[in-house]
Amino acid sequence: MRKAIYPGTFDPVTNGHLDILExxxxxxxxxxxxxxxxxxxxxxxxxxxRLEMIRRAVEHEARATVESFQGLTVDFARSYGAVxxxxxxxxxxxxxxxxxxALMNRKLAPSVNTVFLMPHDKYTYLSSSIIxxxxxxxxxxxxxxxxxxxxxxxxxxxxxxxxxxx
Ligand code: COA
Numbered sequence: 001m002r003k004a005i006y007p008g009t010f011d012p013v014t015n016g017h018l019d020i021l022e023x024x025x026x027x028x029x030x031x032x033x034x035x036x037x038x039x040x041x042x043x044x045x046x047x048x049x050r051l052e053m054i055r056r057a058v059e060h061e062a063r064a065t066v067e068s069f070q071g072l073t074v075d076f077a078r079s080y081g082a083v084x085x086x087x088x089x090x091x092x093x094x095x096x097x098x099x100x101x102a103l104m105n106r107k108l109a110p111s112v113n114t115v116f117l118m119p120h121d122k123y124t125y126l127s128s129s130i131i132x133x134x135x136x137x138x139x140x141x142x143x144x145x146x147x148x149x150x151x152x153x154x155x156x157x158x159x160x161x162x163x164x165x166x
Contacts, residue, residue, distance in 0.1 A: 002027075004084040004115065007034040007073045011043040012149045013054045014131055016123030020088040023117045025063055032080055033058065035068040044132055049152065057146040074109035082112060089116045090124045 004024055010017060010033070017033075024031045035050050043050065047068055058064040069076040077085055085105060087098055102114035119126075131141050135153035138160030142150050 001029045002084075003030045003032070003080060003082045004028040004086050005032045005034045005073070005077050005080060005082045006086040007036040007076075009038045009041050009043060009128070010035055010050050010054060011041065011045055011128050012050060012131065012145060012152065013057055014123070014126055014128060014145050014149070015143075016088065016090070016119045016126040018057060018146065019119040019123055020086065020117050021058065021061070021064060023119075024086045024115070025061065027115070028084065030063050030065065031086065032065040032067055032082070034073065034076060035066075036073050036076070037070055044156075045152070053146070053149050053152060056148045072108065074105050074112060077112045078109060085112060085114045087114060087116055088119050090119060090126075 004027075006017075006021060006024060008017065013033075021031060021033060033054050035047055035054070045053070051066055051068055054066045058066065067076070067080075073085060085102075087102070089095065089098060098116065102116075105112065105114060126144055131145055131153070134141050135157045138157055140150070140159055141153060145153070
């Protein structure tokens with residue numbers, strides 16, 4: 001049984017993240033989406049809300065689990081029995097930051113490898129902050145996030161009447 005974890009802030013989870021999850025599930029028997037804490041971010045959604053949105057988005061996927069953790073990602077990886085940490089690489093701009101974390105994680109836990117996966121090119125320009133920005137302006141984010149996330153954003157920020165369906 002080869003397990004991997006896919007950590008992130010997921011504020012909120014997008015279809016790009018789910019695309020990475022699907023790819024990871026072709027390589028591993030079980031993948032845990034881990035809501036972790038990035039100390040540089042102040043999320044819009046509470047941790048419990050982010051967990052619930054991910055749970056609903058992956059409920060059809062029997063080999064995906066969803067957890068949260070306050071400590072170091074490598075500590076969770078070890079306790080979960082994961083052999084890999086999955087991260088998405090959308091563009092070269094992601095690389096430097098991701099490499100720093102991956103190398104530090106490898107120093108902390110040499111037996112856990114970081115595996116970078118590229119999402120479908122239709123998601124390369126997508127990010128959770130762009131989604132939040134669109135929603136704040138009352139723009140529909142349908143098509144970029146799971147339906148439950150779009151609904152949660154619409155509850156916080158009602159759609160503008162002339163909002164375009166993307
Ligand atoms: N599709 C869409 N967006 C994607 C994406 C994809 N496939 N892959 C990455 N992104 C975007 C996210 O939407 C997010 O965008 P935003 O910054 O505009 O909101 C950004 O890329 C990266 O965010 P995310 O993937 O949610 O992760 P993160 O970089 O916020 O998370 C942690 C980093 C949580 C994994 C890391 O801080 C961590 O492991 N924390 C725990 C403590 C620890 O172990 N630290 C490391 C010690 S060296």
